Amino acid sequence: MKQNSIPEVITKNDSTKRHRQYEKRLRSILRAASQVFAKEGFEGASVRDVAAKAKINLSGIYYYFTNKDELLYALQHHTFSTLHETLEGRLATLRDSEDRLKAVIENHFELFAGNMDDLKVCVHELESLSGKYYREVLDVRRKYYRLVRSVVAQNLDGRSHDVDLATLFLYGSLNWVYTWYDADKNADIRKLSDGLLKIYMNGIRTS
């Protein structure tokens, strides 16, 4: 039943009991990998740790994934794709430029709050892959970047800001969150979103 080397691409909608078991295991491994990578870093984490957390034998991992890199690849590809897709979904119904910028920020923060480990691994291990894996993840990242950039550009319209610079500053605020966010202290995600939106739109001068 083992399929493609790229787990995202599910071959057939084979909904046998076996297939469902397979997918369940695969997801549980990815969840374990996400937790371990987030805690130890990709290089510092061992496949043995992932196996232990997923309650599977070490070699069992290699039945589902061809190597350690592919674990990170699957994680990053899936998470960045989700980030991009959910944002596209939100933007589809919005026309007002400020609403769209708000959607960008809320989408990022809400997805982060719901998948802290995933987002942290994505943001912190940007350079841990290489070759084909790296390039494919980079493609998705670029798609997401372009989408965010287009929303920023729409808000900038006519003003003398460098679009990429403005986008990257926003990116920084969004991505840095994993280093300080505390689920207890910063429970209210909407407050974070509003705070950033206000500052980014109007600056810290306005109240």
Added chain:
Amino acid sequence: MKQNSIPEVITKNDSTKRHRQYEKRLRSILRAASQVFAKEGFEGASVRDVAAKAKINLSGIYYYFTNKDELLYALQHHTFSTLHETLEGRLATLRDSEDRLKAVIENHFELFAGNMDDLKVCVHELESLSGKYYREVLDVRRKYYRLVRSVVAQNLDGRSHDVDLATLFLYGSLNWVYTWYDADKNADIRKLSDGLLKIYMNGIRTS
């Protein structure tokens, strides 16, 4: 001649030839470590790589540093201290709140441009140390954070922003720079500083 286990704290101003040689070697090792850690990540980098880049024997490293962690500690402690000290120096003569905020941003970006590897290692390996090493670096980071925070607070004065949130968003923009900065493309550091200052102060709405 080997001194304290914490290289920052130079014991005596022993200016013998030997001592000067010792310090030179020590700095060359730190520079090598900075380059290797920036490229491979702290966990991914090997002490052998650092030794090779510093053109010293592997065991030579252990004459100057007690272990690999101490290399990172020395690097981070020194760089964060510098960041803090240079900012304090700049702020000493400035009273206007916007000027002071500008100093924060310029200080960070200029120091980054001049020591890309150091800053990257500092920002990217925030969690790679533990125990005493971690705590001591954290102390310096906190000092720097408080200083930046106080400048932000001064600019916020009376307005309904959360001071920590506002500081952390600024932090994000500042620290994220290592992921995208290209010395050729973004040669003009002052342009970066001005761009961020404008956005952070006035938002993207104003031209």
Added chain:
DNA sequence: ATATAGATCGAACGTCCGTTCTAATATTAT
């Protein structure tokens, strides 16, 4: 019930890593 393919497991291999130990060399002090 038996055959077949899917899934799990235990054990091992080769490699690289951080660190240490001891000997050798270079520099300074007497």
Added chain:
DNA sequence: ATAATATTAGAACGGACGTTCGATCTATAT
């Protein structure tokens, strides 16, 4: 010159790591 000390060098250790392999177990199909 000789002794003392600072520094470098080479070799090795024990352990952890990613990965592989063949055996074994399990579920499905006939």
